Structure formats: C-alpha cells, structure tokens
Amino acid sequence: MALSELNIGDVKIVDKVGADVKTQRFLQNVGLMPGVGVRVVAKVGKNMIISVKNTRLAMDKTLAEAITVTEEEE
Numbered sequence: 001m002a003l004s005e006l007n008i009g010d011v012k013i014v015d016k017v018g019a020d021v022k023t024q025r026f027l028q029n030v031g032l033m034p035g036v037g038v039r040v041v042a043k044v045g046k047n048m049i050i051s052v053k054n055t056r057l058a059m060d061k062t063l064a065e066a067i068t069v070t071e072e073e074e
Contacts, residue, residue, distance in 0.1 A: 001068065001069055001070070002064065002065045002066075002067065002068060002069070003038065003040075003048075003050070003064040003065070003067040003068070003069050004048070004061050004064035004065045006040045006069070007040060007043075008040050008041070008042060008043055009039070009040060010039070010040050011037060011038070011039045012037070012038060012069035012070060012071065013035065013036070013037055013038075013069060013070050013071070014032060014033060014034050014035065014036050014037075014038055014067060014068075014069055015034060015068040015069055015070045016034060016067070016068045017032065017033065017034065017066070017067050018066040018067065018068070019063060019066050019067075023063070027057075030052060030055050030057055031052045031053040031055055032050075032052045032057065032067075036052060036053070037052075038050050038051065038052050038069065039051045041056060046060060046061040047059065047060050047061065048061075048064055
C-alpha cells in the first residue's frame with residue numbers, strides 16, 4: 001500500500017522508498033527508511049505531514065505514492 005493512501009492517525013511500517021537517489025539519501029538522513037514506523041499527522045489537499053521518529057516531514061502526493069508501507073508489527 002502506498003503512503004499516500006493512509007488516513008490521519010494511521011501508523012504503518014515503511015517497506016520501500018521508490019525515489020531517486022538524492023531524495024532517498026535525504027529521507028534516510030531524516031530517518032525515513034525501510035523498517036521504520038511512520039504516522040500520518042495531517043493531510044492538506046494533495047500534501048501530507050508524517051511523523052518519523054522525532055521528526056515531522058511534509059511531502060507531496062507524488063513522493064508519498066513512491067513510498068510503500070505495510071501493517072505495523074505487533
């Protein structure tokens with residue numbers, strides 16, 4: 001499932017980040033990488049704000065569609 005499909009408050013685990021190398025490197029630097037939990041904080045139009053560890057990150061729908069997530073492990 002794509003990150004863009006989640007609703008506010010949903011918590012999932014990042015499965016894959018399908019972005020260009022420069023963007024992947026940036027996302028890794030802020031903690032967004034496979035195996036990490038993410039929570040959707042807000043959705044505004046086609047943009048969304050997610051929480052990763054202690055960081056909030058805003059992204060557009062195109063980037064959110066390139067990130068796949070799975071169910072949170074219990």
